[in-house]
Amino acid sequence: MTRYRIYRNSAGDTTYISAYDVRERQNPQEFPSLDIALTALRQGGIPEYEIRRVSKELAAINGAIVQVPESIEFV
Numbered sequence: 001m002t003r004y005r006i007y008r009n010s011a012g013d014t015t016y017i018s019a020y021d022v023r024e025r026q027n028p029q030e031f032p033s034l035d036i037a038l039t040a041l042r043q044g045g046i047p048e049y050e051i052r053r054v055s056k057e058l059a060a061i062n063g064a065i066v067q068v069p070e071s072i073e074f075v
Contacts, residue, residue: 002071006037006054007063015058017041017074020065029074034058044072 005020015037018028031037038051046054050066057064 001067001069003065003067004041004072005063005065006041006058008034008058010062019071040074041066041072044068044074045070046072 003020004017006015006017008015013033015031015034016028017031017037017040029040031040034055038055041051041054042048046066046068054064054066
C-alpha cells in the first residue's frame with residue numbers, strides 16, 4: 001500500500017501531493033488548483049468516495065491522506 005498526503009498552501013490555491021512516509025516527506029507534485037489535483041487522483045484510480053472525503057478534509061484542515069494499493073503515476 002502507498003499513502004499519499006494531499007495538502008494546500010494556505011496562502012494560495014496551490015495543492016501538493018506527495019508520497020507519505022511517517023519519517024519524511026517525499027518530493028511533492030505541485031498542482032495549480034485543487035480541481036486539477038483531484039483530477040490527477042481520479043486518473044490514478046482513487047475511488048470517487050475517497051475524492052469526496054479528501055475534498056471535505058482539505059476544506060476543513062488543508063490536509064488529507066489517501067491510501068492506495070499501487071503507486072500513482074502523475075502525468
